[in-house]
Structures are given as structure tokens and as C-alpha cells.
Amino acid sequence: MSTHRFPLPALAGLVVATWSASALATSSFPGEVQNHLGLSYTPECSVCHSGGQTGSGTANTPFAMSLKSRGLAPGSTSSLDTALDALTAENTDSDHDGLTDVAELAKGTDPNVPEGADVVGPPQYGCAVSPGGATTLDLGALLGLALVASRLRRRAAR
Numbered sequence: 001m002s003t004h005r006f007p008l009p010a011l012a013g014l015v016v017a018t019w020s021a022s023a024l025a026t027s028s029f030p031g032e033v034q035n036h037l038g039l040s041y042t043p044e045c046s047v048c049h050s051g052g053q054t055g056s057g058t059a060n061t062p063f064a065m066s067l068k069s070r071g072l073a074p075g076s077t078s079s080l081d082t083a084l085d086a087l088t089a090e091n092t093d094s095d096h097d098g099l100t101d102v103a104e105l106a107k108g109t110d111p112n113v114p115e116g117a118d119v120v121g122p123p124q125y126g127c128a129v130s131p132g133g134a135t136t137l138d139l140g141a142l143l144g145l146a147l148v149a150s151r152l153r154r155r156a157a158r
């Protein structure tokens, strides 16, 4: 019997902790938008994520693209604040309907749709986690853990 160079539980814990920190940071974006802009409600995930998907790589609405082009980075609330400040200063109007993104959010309308729909929705669960369903991040983390366990098992068998 051989010994492990890396204790599996410690390595698995590190992977999960790293993933969880990133997911938690991104799931705080709706609340951060609310706090930073002084909104009376928490915007829906659909303000940034299209197609009902909230996993990695799905933030592709016009408003999200405006934020990204001003430095928004996944998991970074400070980059979100900086990007929101830039949109405010530039009077950005992502859907070109004459009302700025920030004004639309203050009014409770979708900055992605001209004469936008209501963005005051049901209670939020965070944009990285869909209620009752696995996300791309969940599946990626599980696959990563399975690969690490497989390698360690193979190494231990030598």
C-alpha cells in the first residue's frame, strides 16, 4: 500500500471552498446592484442573464454587456460597483429607448427591453444558483472532484 502525496479530503475541500467563494460572490450581485444604486427592490437575475440560465457564461443581456465592457468581472463586487458608476456617469442606455439603464432600474423596468418589462420579481436566490436545480458550476465542481479523486486513486494504486 502506498501513501497519498495530497490528502484527498483536504484537496476536495479546497476545490469546493474555492468554487463556493466564487459562486457566493456572484450570487451577491443582485443585492449589490440594489444597494449600490439605492433601489427599493432586488433586480431579477434576468437583468443580466438571458434564457433563464444563471450559470457561468450566461450573463449576456445588453445591460450585462454594458457592465462587462466597463470592467465587470465574475465574483468581484468591487468591479460591479465600478461598472455601475461608469454606466451612471456615461448615462448608458443599453436598449436605446431614451431612458438610461440606471433610470430604468430605479423605475423598476428592464434596461434590456425598450419600454421594458417589470424587473421587480419574486424573492432572489442569487444568480449563480437556480432554485431547485443544478447549475453549470455545480456540474463542473462535481466533475473536477471526480477527476481529482480518480487521479489520487490511480496514484495510490502504484
Ligand SMILES: [Ca+2]
Binding pocket: 093, 094, 095, 096, 097, 098, 099, 100, 101, 104, 111
Ligand atoms: Ca433604456
